[in-house]
Amino acid sequence: MCSKETKFSIIQGNKRGNIRRLSTRVLKALNIPSADYTEEILSGASTARYTVRNVKSREEFQERLLKIKLNSRDRIVVEDDSLTPSERLSNQVTPLWRMEYPRQIEEKEKDLKEHLCEIGVSPRVVSKPVLSPRTEHYRNKTDFAIGYSEDNKVTVGFTNGLYTEGIVSVHGAADCVHIPAEAKQIAAEIERHIAEKQIRPYNRKTNDGHLKLLLVRTHTEGILCCVQINPQGMAEGELDEAERGLCGCVLHKTFKTDDGGEREVKGFFVQHSERAFNGLLPAATSPFRLLGGQESVYEELMGCRFRIKIDSFFQTNKYATEKMYETIRRLALCGEQTGKVLLDLCCGTGTIGITLADSFARVVGVDLCESSIEMARENAALAGKKNVSFHCGDVTEKIAGVLSGIEAGCEVVVVLDPPRQGVSRRVTRAIREEPRIKQVVFASCALKQSKDNIEELITPGKDAGEFCVEECTMVDMFPHTKHYEAVSLLRRK
Template sequence: MYAKNDLVELSIIDITDEGNGVGKIDGFAVFVPGTAVDDRLRVKLVKIQKNFAYGIVEEILSPSPDRIPVDCRVYRQCGGCSLRHISYQAELQIKQNWVEQHLKRIGGIDAPVLPIIGSPRQDGYRNKAQYPVRMEDGELRLGMFGKRSHRVIPCTDCRLQPSEFESILKTIRDFCLEWKISIYNEEKYSGLLRHVYLRSAQATGEIMVCLVINGVSLPHSGELVDRLRTVCPSVASIVLNRNREKTNVILGQHCQTLWGKDTIADILCGVRVNLSPLSFYQVNREGAEQLYRVAEEFAGLTGRELLLDLYCGAGTIGLSMAHRVRELIGVEIIPQAVENARRNAQENGITNARFLCDDAKGAAASLQREGLTPDVVVLDPPRKGCVPEVLEAVSGMNPDRIVMVSCNSATLARDLAALRTLGYHTVKAQPVDMFPRTTHVECVALMTR
């Protein structure tokens, strides 16, 4: 019925979890980015499939009441803030719906989904940013990869990042141009500077500058150190990360401190946390404190429990609960993260915690050898969720309660369904928005035996 480049009129009735609006013409679904529920639009069809199509907005005939002015000059090219064009209240309702629908449709979970908790801040909340550095069209670009591409969109003033990052990025750009630092070419695997990686510790104000290089040293690095210290006195650590692999993975495994400390320190839920370039840490500190409070509440701790924290990273979740348990055991497969976790426990005077460098199956075997059974297991897996072996290992340890923290409610729903077959019932779920203006949302779920 329809062909590419046809113009159609439609109303947006829903938003997908990729941030695209959904409209229908004669029962035929059309997905349109940058739209809001109740928009009335004239849309150009740009890709036709058997049962659906993709379109772009040609004209807004009648705007949704949820629409707000877009305050970012690279919003459409970047694609990171897929929901920046709608009000935050509307965004929260959309994310609430996503979690509810994922749990119901993917997992067959009928447990109550509590009202979403919004982020304390919608701008400037990210404490970490990774900027690709490329030469494109004869221009040195630092910024973000465009949506579904590896073309760099120049942007040093992203509204999601701390304002201090802008002056640091401009200083690095000027340094590279002045000293003719070679820039990485990902097609030829040549050139030196690959990424600029910045971390900020909100509680202490410390900033880490990490330059990812395809080599062993950075020419004139002393000059760059002096400039960064002058332009941003909050910089407490300047690090080189060596990544000579032919890969899209941003960081290599070897770090060299050029100046300052090897780590910066932040405070999360009263726990002082040391952060290296390789440490996992929630990007929204204030949002993370809300998230961890929910996880602690769901864990139902009385002070008598053995708590097992799987995927513990630098130990932040478990250490925030250590004062409420008999013993904390954290498990992480990345050795440097385990060392960070041990150091964090020591520096905070937490004596009832220990950390194992192992996977879930190995940790289960270790506990079994010691004759230990966890009362509560906290799971905070990566976006792809848990592999079946992890869920089987957890259920095999027979904890009373499992608390799962997930940044992907679709894989969360899948994992909850798998745990149901292993004898665990989902009691409730709590969405927590950690990533305002984007299509990501965190969720905490409680399961009991």
């Protein structure tokens, strides 16, 4: 294939390295005349991005790039100019979008088995996968980037690649299969308003401009939105006018859903951030300020209502979440309808324990985050669950105390749904050291990162408290992406 222009990025893997020195060496090896390329060094990332003109053969150019010897941490990334911007974005956010759904499931099951084999668990424990009831428009939380498209138009969508690879352009989300219609419409309305009022998006490369992100949370009983702004250089009146205008263009307006219904924007927030980092900050670092409407909405899950704030944790695919919680219940009960006690570690806002409370004699949740525990208690009261209690504190310090309050003879089952990176070794050690814990249901949204926790529970040791993996189920929480939930049943030997 012939191409007049090719783009590539040189990425310095060693943060202490010199990107200028590396890029000079690469350009010298390529022997490109200085008149035939433009260079862009990204601040905050050890990346140099190049646009090369007058390239006769893209394949030949790539071959020359591959022959350049680099250190193991350094790499060169060539952009595929055969794809449209929309296709590149889909490859970025939903890399399996071209696959038929059954093939996606096969790929994820294969990945699950490979990770289990790496820690010495037989792939034979993998049971029938649990599919998502909805494979499109399923996300209830979307973080849109605000920036400029490749042709320099104000755009609210997603970055068309990784910043570390030199990509900063933003493309609209209209063709993204996992985003609901109402979220796309809100993004389009905010985009129109920004262009009309000429409010500058934040530019991460030059560290100027203002608008950074748009968060849209779409739930059963309404929508919450938040815009993140870098207020640098804005007069107080200018900032206030910009915030009120953004709020006014969507608050209390209704937007069409994919099933033909309508949802109203019930609350609009703003968060200020002068950091170069593109992402919402914790409320403790920078508060979410309500500009108009109500501060929360409600969502239904397995017959229970949950209060959702702008920064509440809630699974992004409600439909598959119900399937996952049913899987957790099945594995925790193991067919026994006796008076088991469910100990929910890293319980967050309590959704697992509350939705499964009717199947257990008692549910006890523990989490380090005080605001999450407060929300969990509120949600339990809202659902009318009398056999549920929540405790704030370090999991390793709370386990013994919680177990001492459970009647002797009651069988205790732990459900552990940790953050993406898993939990510390102290937590798995505390579980092993408590002989009353006979079963653990471990749910992981990133088995590649958290499989060490399973290995810590199943590896023989001096305490003789190891477990074995009896079953592992893949729950497809994130269709069209490579991610999934792995729900495993571990039983003490």
